[in-house]
Amino acid sequence: MKKIIIAIDGPAGSGKSTTAKIVAEKLGYIYIDTGAMYRAVTLACIEQNIEINDNELNKIVDNINIELKQSNLGQRTFLNGRDVSDDIRRPDVTKLVSPVSAMSYVREKMVEQQREIGKNGGVVMDGRDIGTVVFPQAELKIYLVASIEARAERRLLELKQKGFNTTVEEIMKQISDRDHYDSNREISPLRKASDAIEIDTSNITIEEQTSKIIFYAQKLLE
Numbered sequence: 001m002k003k004i005i006i007a008i009d010g011p012a013g014s015g016k017s018t019t020a021k022i023v024a025e026k027l028g029y030i031y032i033d034t035g036a037m038y039r040a041v042t043l044a045c046i047e048q049n050i051e052i053n054d055n056e057l058n059k060i061v062d063n064i065n066i067e068l069k070q071s072n073l074g075q076r077t078f079l080n081g082r083d084v085s086d087d088i089r090r091p092d093v094t095k096l097v098s099p100v101s102a103m104s105y106v107r108e109k110m111v112e113q114q115r116e117i118g119k120n121g122g123v124v125m126d127g128r129d130i131g132t133v134v135f136p137q138a139e140l141k142i143y144l145v146a147s148i149e150a151r152a153e154r155r156l157l158e159l160k161q162k163g164f165n166t167t168v169e170e171i172m173k174q175i176s177d178r179d180h181y182d183s184n185r186e187i188s189p190l191r192k193a194s195d196a197i198e199i200d201t202s203n204i205t206i207e208e209q210t211s212k213i214i215f216y217a218q219k220l221l222e
């Protein structure tokens, strides 16, 4: 049976990873969270105490190994063989990830790895530039959006469950700063591909948004 590439892009907290995970599970596809890769590079920068500039980042990127592995706990992210799936969600990583992922060499290396993983299809990949840059030929492109309030509430819940103490106002500010940075960077800015289907997830359930995507995917697979 034909295996397609499903690209899911959108701003922070729009529901990409939850949606992509379920869609992948239902189709028997691999789920790839590309944000986790940029977060792992950022964690390496923090741990090695390096400045965010081209020179330093180029060295880091050439000397680290990032792997995404599927397990019964979902996708796990490894940095130099160590499982960093929890650490990459830390607020200090979130704060620094946008400037790190705006660097050209970082993007070049990550995109190369993402293309390799997805080249045979059968993947649901989420990120910011999947439909525009990584796989412009993806058969199905989804662009998820949601109101800033809905996105902040979701992120607040996630962070509280992980034991981080924060407020909805603080998260709203972080999310809009990150969206601004990601949308205005020079290389591969966050934007909707012209052939992407936009879904606003502010007022629909996860079940509704995943069913819509499965419906589009099945039409393509028929």
Ligand code: CDP
Pocket (backbone or CB within 6 Å): 011, 012, 013, 014, 017, 034, 035, 036, 038, 039, 097, 098, 099, 101, 102, 126, 127, 128, 129, 130, 178, 182
């Ligand atoms: O889950 P959340 O919306 O917080 O973000 P993420 O998907 O984990 O991505 C974290 C950051 O990585 C984003 O804010 C972008 O700066 C960057 N990113 C990117 O530049 N390109 C991608 N394909 C994925 C993430």
